[in-house]
Amino acid sequence: MIHFIILFAGMVLLVKGADHLIENASVLAGRLKVSKTLIALTIVAMGTSLPEMTVNVIASLEKKHDIVLGNIIGSNIANLLLILGVSGVISQIKFDAKTVRSELPVSLFAVLVLFIAANDGFLFGSAANIISRPEGLILLLFFAAFLIYSFKTAAAAENETPASGVKGRSTFSLAAIIALSMAALLGGGKLTVDAAVAIARNFGMSEKLIALTIISIGTSLPELVTSGMAAYKKQYEIATGNITGSNIFNIFLILGVSSSIDEVKYNSAFNADIAVLAIASLYVMAALLVGKRHSFGRLKSIPLLAGFITYLAFL
DSSP states (O other), X not given: OHHHHHHHHHHHHHHHHHHXXXXXXXXXXXXXXXXXXXXXXXXXXXXXXXXXXXXXXXXHHTTOHHHHHHHHHHHHHIIIIIIIHHHHHXXXXXXXXXXXXXXXXXXXXXXXXXXXXXXXXXXXXOSSOEEOHHHHHHHHHHHHHHHHHHHHTOOOOOOOOOOTTTTTOOHHHHHHHHHHHHHHHHXXXXXXXXXXXXXHHHTTOOHHHHIIIIIHHHTTHHHHHHXXXXXXXXXXXXXXXXXXXXXXXXXXXXXXXXXXXXXXXXXXXXXHHHHHHHHHHHHHHHHTTSSSTTXXXXXXXXXXXXXXXXXXXXX
């Protein structure tokens, strides 16, 4: 019974944290005269990726390499198939033209970099498939380049009327509330994952299945709640920027940090999951160019959710 109470408390923290994060991040973008897409790609995406970072740093220190890779790959698959799918069902999402032209190709490029870095034996005849420390540093350099590019090409924000509850707040207050909202997302995500794992163990699920499903989906809960609520509030730039930014952060930043801490031994069985991630990325990019351009509605979202259910069924 206690685990169900903790699960409920974690979900409350997730919902309230996401609500305040969206509201205040949107106003902060206008206050700083930058686009909401940039705020979503950087601050919001970094905040919602904190659970993945926490899990992976601990897993790297404990040399649990399957968790390091399963969490990143599984979270990115969940971001595209589950989170974008749910968000598109809630409301027809409009992608910023720059996101379609630049950030989505970068996220696909990140998948290619991951495949090359992980498959040393298959591609280059090395003795083992390892993501080494030097490769981790290269991933971090790609992340730095992405950040620099994002800030240099950021468009100015449109003039917007702040929500009545936040228009009188100072920039410092907005930043502080955003930080507290991220803390609520991190705490809510941890409570939810821990409780779900405990409940799953009571039902006899294996450690491997828990890692591939509950941990990867659980650490994506902040992205799910944030993007879902952003779609409901028609804050499309935050919904799409959060998903795209998180996928780039997970590979370039989080895997970069993880493999810099300790080289990551790669299980080639993950190649099938990378293929799913690549196909999902290509589908999203193609779907945005057909029908109603740069938009994602129910018709385009349902195949994502069907794909996610199929993927889980084959794990």
